[in-house]
Amino acid sequence: MNQQLALGIDIGGTNTVFGIVDHRGDIQYRGAISTKKHLKIEDYINELYEAVLPAIEQVGGKAAIRGIGIGAPNGNYYKGTIEYAPNLNWKGIVPVTEMITEKFDLPSALTNDANAAAVGEMMYGAAKGMKDFIMITLGTGVGSGIVANGSLILGHDGFAGELGHTIIIPNGRQHWGTNAKGSLEAYCSATGVRLTAIEMLENSKTDSLMRNYAKEEIDSRVVYDCAMQGDVIANEVYAFTGDILGKALANFTMFSSPEAIILFGGLCKAGDLILTPTKKAMEENLLPIFQNKVKLVFSELKEADAAVLGASALVWEMKS
Amino acid sequence: MNQQLALGIDIGGTNTVFGIVDHRGDIQYRGAISTKKHLKIEDYINELYEAVLPAIEQVGGKAAIRGIGIGAPNGNYYKGTIEYAPNLNWKGIVPVTEMITEKFDLPSALTNDANAAAVGEMMYGAAKGMKDFIMITLGTGVGSGIVANGSLILGHDGFAGELGHTIIIPNGRQHWGTNAKGSLEAYCSATGVRLTAIEMLENSKTDSLMRNYAKEEIDSRVVYDCAMQGDVIANEVYAFTGDILGKALANFTMFSSPEAIILFGGLCKAGDLILTPTKKAMEENLLPIFQNKVKLVFSELKEADAAVLGASALVWEMKS
Numbered sequence: 001m002n003q004q005l006a007l008g009i010d011i012g013g014t015n016t017v018f019g020i021v022d023h024r025g026d027i028q029y030r031g032a033i034s035t036k037k038h039l040k041i042e043d044y045i046n047e048l049y050e051a052v053l054p055a056i057e058q059v060g061g062k063a064a065i066r067g068i069g070i071g072a073p074n075g076n077y078y079k080g081t082i083e084y085a086p087n088l089n090w091k092g093i094v095p096v097t098e099m100i101t102e103k104f105d106l107p108s109a110l111t112n113d114a115n116a117a118a119v120g121e122m123m124y125g126a127a128k129g130m131k132d133f134i135m136i137t138l139g140t141g142v143g144s145g146i147v148a149n150g151s152l153i154l155g156h157d158g159f160a161g162e163l164g165h166t167i168i169i170p171n172g173r174q175h176w177g178t179n180a181k182g183s184l185e186a187y188c189s190a191t192g193v194r195l196t197a198i199e200m201l202e203n204s205k206t207d208s209l210m211r212n213y214a215k216e217e218i219d220s221r222v223v224y225d226c227a228m229q230g231d232v233i234a235n236e237v238y239a240f241t242g243d244i245l246g247k248a249l250a251n252f253t254m255f256s257s258p259e260a261i262i263l264f265g266g267l268c269k270a271g272d273l274i275l276t277p278t279k280k281a282m283e284e285n286l287l288p289i290f291q292n293k294v295k296l297v298f299s300e301l302k303e304a305d306a307a308v309l310g311a312s313a314l315v316w317e318m319k320s
Numbered sequence: 321m322n323q324q325l326a327l328g329i330d331i332g333g334t335n336t337v338f339g340i341v342d343h344r345g346d347i348q349y350r351g352a353i354s355t356k357k358h359l360k361i362e363d364y365i366n367e368l369y370e371a372v373l374p375a376i377e378q379v380g381g382k383a384a385i386r387g388i389g390i391g392a393p394n395g396n397y398y399k400g401t402i403e404y405a406p407n408l409n410w411k412g413i414v415p416v417t418e419m420i421t422e423k424f425d426l427p428s429a430l431t432n433d434a435n436a437a438a439v440g441e442m443m444y445g446a447a448k449g450m451k452d453f454i455m456i457t458l459g460t461g462v463g464s465g466i467v468a469n470g471s472l473i474l475g476h477d478g479f480a481g482e483l484g485h486t487i488i489i490p491n492g493r494q495h496w497g498t499n500a501k502g503s504l505e506a507y508c509s510a511t512g513v514r515l516t517a518i519e520m521l522e523n524s525k526t527d528s529l530m531r532n533y534a535k536e537e538i539d540s541r542v543v544y545d546c547a548m549q550g551d552v553i554a555n556e557v558y559a560f561t562g563d564i565l566g567k568a569l570a571n572f573t574m575f576s577s578p579e580a581i582i583l584f585g586g587l588c589k590a591g592d593l594i595l596t597p598t599k600k601a602m603e604e605n606l607l608p609i610f611q612n613k614v615k616l617v618f619s620e621l622k623e624a625d626a627a628v629l630g631a632s633a634l635v636w637e638m639k640s
Contacts, residue, residue, distance in 0.1 A: 083609075084609075130476075131476065132475055132476040132480075146575070146576075148468055148469075148473045148475070148480075149468075149469065149471050149473070149474075151469050153468045153469070153473075153575075153576050153577075154469075154577070155452055155468070155576055155577020155578065156450075156451065156452040156577060156578060156579035157577055157613065158577075159577050159609055159610065160452075160468075160574075160575065160576050160577035161574075161575070161576075161577075162574040162577075162607055162609075162610075163574065163575060165574050165607045166570075166571040166574050166575070167567065167570070167571060167605055168490070169490060170488070170489060170490075170567060178607060180605070180607070247487060247490060250486075250487065251486040251487060251571070252575070254481075254482040254483065254485050254486050255466070255473075255480065255481070255483065255486070255572070255575050255576075256466075256473050256475055256480050256481075256575075257473075257474070257475020257476060257477055257478075257479050257480035257481075257482075258475065258476060259476035285487055285500070287482055287485045287498060287500070289394075289403075289404075289479055289482075290479065290482075293477060
């Protein structure tokens with residue numbers, strides 16, 4: 001039982017969730033604290049420690065914990081830092097693993113949330129046993145984690161895998177945050193889906209259940225609900241979104257030739273409504289030698305657990 | 321002196337060149353045979369063996385050779401095969417390393433020409449000591465070799481790194497071979513440059529030295545010569561080509577965050593005419609965290625030697 005457990009911590013803009021996880025991906029203890037309320041990182045780490053300590057004691061004390069894995073926006077694996085994260089209170093470069101390790105007296109590793117999700121999928125989910133795959137997270141933003149030759153691609157600076165910001169439609173829709181035109185995230189994030197729905201409603205006279213909502217009320221959830229009821233325009237939103245996602249996945253495939261591309265996040269709820277047009281556009285844009293080879297699948301991790309599982313999986317990757 | 325040399329073989333559509341290379345990248349012996357004249361792979365390998373044997377004897381016999389590295393179009397590293405290469409006489413799947421190793425009684429490894437170029441650059445050239453970089457070959461076609469975490473990205477099937485076929489301009493120029501619309505190769509290969517020049521001449525009334533040539537005579541060489549003489553349209557061809565290349569390199573950077581991108585091949589002769597617009601478009605399309613970080617440089621290997629050096633470098637990567 002010695003050192004057979006991992007503490008996984010997922011730092012989100014609003015909340016931080018944590019869990020103690022075993023080798024099979026079973027979460028033995030769960031908890032959460034607010035991220036947002038702490039203006040100072042020191043206060044945040046103190047509260048986190050107080051919240052986690054009972055969990056550690058319950059599983060047999062620090063000796064039972066091999067290490068701490070942390071997923072965080074703009075997390076840098078090499079340096080263990082969070083750097084200039086727009087949605088967190090702590091500005092500049094925050095030396096998170098140094099502070100966590102000092103406080104908890106346990107080794108720690110950190111990476112961005114999408115990389116953590118990829119490692120989680122490799123350890124416990126749909127990518128078990130794979131050496132080459134790409135994880136795409138389709139949530140508020142579009143993130144990615146790329147594994148090649150069995151290792152995360154981190155790049156020379158630790159920031160590799162920002163596939164949401166690659167340009168798929170040059171001079172296309174302007175991104176509300178980065179100002180780039182035509183990036184994947186501008187179309188395939190929750191905000192992107194919302195903007196597509198609003199544009200389609202404005203440019204068409206077709207009846208739609210979505211017309212029962214005020215413009216401000218329309219979001220990816222409304223699109224989903226209406227599509228499920230057979231709404232034509234809502235279905236077109238998914239067809240359009242999938243077409244762009246599929247084009248992007250074709251380019252990614254010609255980069256690293258993955259065995260599988262794993263989709264995760266809110267957009268996946270739409271099931272075949274999103275998967276079918278994505279797969280079609282992907283295959284159409286691939287060179288023949290890549291066609292009908294790449295498995296396009298949804299994550300096998302429960303959405304509520306995935307972030308903590310991903311973070312915890314970093315621990316099993318630790319060298320020591 | 322035992323096993324301190326590598327035999328590098330580059331199989332091109334027309335000719336095969338080979339050389340015996342030491343650890344520093346000095347070529348001790350050079351030779352070449354025709355690829356094209358051999359309709360049967362067996363005849364080709366017999367002639368290759370006869371041509372190489374004197375070289376092997378001159379450097380001290382087989383005991384001085386650690387192994388054979390081979391670069392070839394559509395070469396698959398995992399299987400040691402050439403698969404469905406459109407420009408070679410041998411159709412289908414050819415088990416090249418098996419046949420070479422049997423004939424020469426030496427271990428052999430094979431990969432595609434752009435991957436070999438990347439390994440050569442890492443061993444002897446501009447990428448010495450780098451663990452993360454991308455090699456782009458700008459010749460008749462556009463090839464690429466990607467190194468991450470110190471290893472070639474080969475993908476689950478050995479075909480990774482076909483960046484020339486990624487779509488940069490959706491619904492753009494149709495590729496003469498693949499029929500895909502808007503791929504990098506459709507614009508940034510020698511043929512792409514030629515087509516851009518012809519289009520620009522047809523769509524403009526501006527004076528140009530290129531108008532002294534018949535349409536069939538215009539090629540990347542003519543564009544280069546005219547640009548060097550200050551021709552406005554020829555210079556615009558490079559500006560346009562560099563803009564598309566730069567957009568592509570921005571996307572590639574957000575994938576693997578390389579320390580450097582190394583350009584190789586005919587188009588590099590244009591120097592700053594191509595480098596300046598490429599760099600500009602690349603930086604403009606990068607997320608800020610990637611800006612002004614990636615070195616964009618030309619290969620340091622002599623063009624005539626690069627293919628053999630790249631192939632030979634595979635030998636130093638061999639496990640045994």
